[in-house]
Amino acid sequence: MKKLLPTSTVGSLPKPAWLAPPEKLWSPWKLEGDQLLEGKQDALRVSFHEQQLAGIDIISDGEQTRQHFVTTFIEHLSGVDFKNRKTVKIRNRYDASVPVVVSEVSRQKAVFVDDAKFLRKQTNKPIKWALPGPMTMVDTLYDNHYKSREKLAWEFAKALNEEARELQDAGVDIIQFDEPAFNVFFDEVNDWGMAVLERAIEGLNCETALHICYGYGIKANTDWKKTLGSEWRQYEDIFPKIQNSSIDMVSLECHNSHVPFNLIELLRGKKVMIGAIDVATNKIETPEEVANTIRKALEFVDVENLYPSTNCGMAPLSRDVAGGKLSALSAGAKIIRKELGI
Numbered sequence: 001m002k003k004l005l006p007t008s009t010v011g012s013l014p015k016p017a018w019l020a021p022p023e024k025l026w027s028p029w030k031l032e033g034d035q036l037l038e039g040k041q042d043a044l045r046v047s048f049h050e051q052q053l054a055g056i057d058i059i060s061d062g063e064q065t066r067q068h069f070v071t072t073f074i075e076h077l078s079g080v081d082f083k084n085r086k087t088v089k090i091r092n093r094y095d096a097s098v099p100v101v102v103s104e105v106s107r108q109k110a111v112f113v114d115d116a117k118f119l120r121k122q123t124n125k126p127i128k129w130a131l132p133g134p135m136t137m138v139d140t141l142y143d144n145h146y147k148s149r150e151k152l153a154w155e156f157a158k159a160l161n162e163e164a165r166e167l168q169d170a171g172v173d174i175i176q177f178d179e180p181a182f183n184v185f186f187d188e189v190n191d192w193g194m195a196v197l198e199r200a201i202e203g204l205n206c207e208t209a210l211h212i213c214y215g216y217g218i219k220a221n222t223d224w225k226k227t228l229g230s231e232w233r234q235y236e237d238i239f240p241k242i243q244n245s246s247i248d249m250v251s252l253e254c255h256n257s258h259v260p261f262n263l264i265e266l267l268r269g270k271k272v273m274i275g276a277i278d279v280a281t282n283k284i285e286t287p288e289e290v291a292n293t294i295r296k297a298l299e300f301v302d303v304e305n306l307y308p309s310t311n312c313g314m315a316p317l318s319r320d321v322a323g324g325k326l327s328a329l330s331a332g333a334k335i336i337r338k339e340l341g342i
């Protein structure tokens with residue numbers, strides 16, 4: 001029988017310090033050339049092992065082979081200038097120095113396919129691979145060519161679809177698109193964001209997931225969250241569109257957030273990865289806290305559709321804290337399985 005309430009992470013996990021300095025985003029690699037390649041594979045092994053030990057059911061790559069969840073994918077595309085950068089405001093929130101689109105973008109080579117084949121060899125458990133969503137990609141660079149966010153997004157969707165099909169062929173069970181931008185640009189989501197995402201998943205037979213969150217636990221994000229008031233209803237604007245889409249699974253931020261749980265009802269019928277771990281604090285959840293979040297979510301999601309997970313990636317955390325949170329996640333899910341006798 002299929003195990004119910006299978007646990008997973010949203011994606012990123014801390015990297016070992018010998019590979020990249022810990023607890024920061026865009027952390028530079030410490031190795032080069034063949035050593036870097038080998039180092040990344042070793043980090044994948046370690047990350048898999050840590051998830052396995054913690055009892056995580058759906059294994060991710062921990063994003064060990066990428067520097068950043070968006071820019072690493074963009075680096076592999078032609079038409080983007082990484083040397084002459086420009087500063088833009090990401091998600092209307094914080095400045096970042098980003099690459100510039102200078103001509104037609106296209107995917108010349110596979111980005112993560114070899115890494116996925118490597119991870120596939122390590123385990124028989126289901127594996128999940130995260131890719132950036134087209135809208136979030138558009139929002140993480142400066143466009144000097146298409147001069148239209150929508151047009152550029154369609155090009156990215158084409159490239160993402162090529163990558164996703166190869167990841168599927170490499171044995172990936174779930175392909176997840178990270179779209180934190182969906183929580184900011186509601187009108188665009190409804191105008192073209194979902195349509196573009198449908199293009200990215202076109203022809204896939206594996207499961208597809210969409211991750212929408214309030215961002216990593218970095219200061220710019222936690223400051224922004226303080227301005228959102230006591231009830232975060234952002235999801236309300238976009239859930240109906242997602243509910244009507246062919247995306248199989250939606251990954252949400254819940255624990256310690258001010259998202260009203262009843263909004264999840266708007267997704268009824270979809271699989272829901274519920275964020276039961278807060279990635280913006282070093283405090284490790286107790287299994288009972290995790291169980292509480294799952295219990296609340298079960299009022300709005302059928303048990304066979306519920307996937308306990310983290311609120312977002314854990315890349316900026318220390319390895320100890322992330323490891324503790326992984327164990328709490330699986331212990332929390334276990335409490336509920338026992339309670340329900342499943």
Ligand SMILES: [Zn+2]
Nearest residue numbers: 213215312313
């Ligand atoms: Zn996230």
